[in-house]
Amino acid sequence: MASLFVIRGIDQGTRFELDEPAVCLGRDSSNRVQLHDTEVSRQHAEIVQVESTFTLSDLSSSNGTFVNGQRVERHRLVSGDQIQVGSTLMLYTGPSEESEEELAEKVNIASPRATDDQSHIVHSVSQQEGSRLFEVQPAALPTSWLARARANLQVLYRAALAVSHTLDIDQLLPRIMELIFESVEADRGCIMLVDPDTKRLVPKVRRTRQGVRTDEKITISKTILDYVLEKNEGVLTTDARDDQRWNPAASILQQGIREAICVPMQGRYEVVGVIYIDTSSTPQEVIQKGGAAKFSEDHLKLMIAVAHQAALAVEDTRYYSAMVQAERLAAVGQTIATVSHHIKNILQGIRGGSYLIEMGLKEHDESLVRKGWGIVEKNQNKISSLVMDMLTFSKEREPDLGSAELNRVVDDVVELMQSRAVEEEVTLSWQPAEAMPTLVFDAEGVHRAVLNVVTNAIDAAGGGTRPGRVDVRTEYAPDEGKVRVVVEDTGPGISPEQIETLFSPFASTKKSRGTGLGLPVTQKIIQEHGGQVLVQSALGEGSRFSLELPAVLPGTVPHALAR
């Protein structure tokens, strides 16, 4: 399913699915994609789907529609495109080309015995070896051009490596600067990034070669910076005039020459900053070198390439942190929405009960008051459950261990669930293991864990048109050192995709009567005991949940708190 994910802007964290053939974007509430951005027009743009092609069209908006930094009227969307309208930035993800199942069929991992493949490993090279690809072997250099080219490639490769090793821009930029200083004879250098909010250049790294005066401010001509940013071109400057270069009496012999290179950091989408380096040659050096410049066009090209690598890294970290922030907001939003939903339903229940109580008091009908009170009480328990589940889930807690009877704990759960089972037209059966010893575990925790699973089972079994069954039993396996509580239901079963998110909090809001935290809480409690929750299910075949716990006999664990 194609979608837009807002990574920057007021609606950050919102995901819009493009589930209609024509989807409108704008400030108006009639838009499928409604953005609360004052810089967005009321009907700003639309995305039209024709077969598998999604086309974005600007609807004569005031401030324009931009894709990957370029203003567009019409644009065929590709996964990864960044759409900007007003100050809102959205990431477009297209429908997946091939489903995971299709891909799984096309790629096969075969064991050696299964194939006729005769190939065997001839060479293996580690990652570190790979980075020495461009190491210079002094003996094997035919021309200085080749040597230079090789050196340049080495620099680039190391820049790429530096980029891949860290997502932290504050660490990366100094490293890039270091790399530059090693390869180019620069005296001073600095890297400046464009601030995304103010759009002004902010220096991030400044470096001076050892031995060079450090107190001098690096002054960069604004004209040059503007030129570099606007034209997106790297420039090499020198303050020596060409005609003076060969004149021994010229001012360069008094002051020396200052040369500079300033290159734009061009990323995928935009220029994110500049890299500046300069060098001074004293009159003596000028004479020594016969007037030759230190910075050549070659250096300029290298710098542009390195700057590009650095820019990609800057974009990645910015993008990455925007994504993380957006995802976090989305998760918080989801949690708040789900919790509000549950509380709203509980409130509705309480209102119902109160209404009956009021009616009963007015008409002096005690049976009504009793009925109403029953409803209020039930909802009190629901609130309690919701809060307990949320607390259990959020806290790092140690189980409250003590000696207890597992069969009795599960028996209590079954009894509590009887009325609900009857309501859902579900037969609830309970088969305790015959030889279940007294064990050490957190009775209240396990009670809650089993309760949640049985609740789900009853809801699942009661879903269909036929009456359902839920079978609960306990098992003791002394040879494995484990006990199990097994809950089987005749519900619709769980698909493989759903199994993946089964234990994620609020993953499924289908069960509006549950809290959405039931299974995650169960898993947490069981895992705290050192156990595990196993699920066996297939669509149309019901489900089996096994809560497995290590069978800890009292007295065997010295530090267990026996009550």
Next chain:
Amino acid sequence: MERGVEGRFEGFLAGQGGPAAKATEENTLFSEPSVLIVDRSPETREVLKTALERRGCRILAASRAGRGLELAREHHPDLIVLGLEEASPEAEEVCMPLAAESEASHTPLVVLGSCRRRRRRSALAHGEFVSKPYHYGPLIRRIEELLCSTGRALARSA
């Protein structure tokens, strides 16, 4: 508390003009209005049933829209109360046939909750929306008003 047929008359439409006369399968006339309640929450069904029965209504109840549709077609209620499960788009889908049935038979429809998808909203356009969480007092009064207006309409055509 036992209530006879007289009690049911008094509770609701006494002195209001001709009550709606409906024929059932057994061909006997029941003068009290019938209300179909379709809602997944047993509490909602319980409260509405108790309140409306005390006001002289006959109550049909279902927890699922499918069963609700069957009851609607069989018993032709005078009003339908349909509770929407807001978190579940599939549940909304399932309510559509019942909504269509109420529109076709000109049966007043009270929808508890809100519909997120615009397309479906139009299918329920003939209904009255009551957003959750609601207070039962005003809801019951509104249901009574709607039943009254239907009753009058039917009395006119009879």
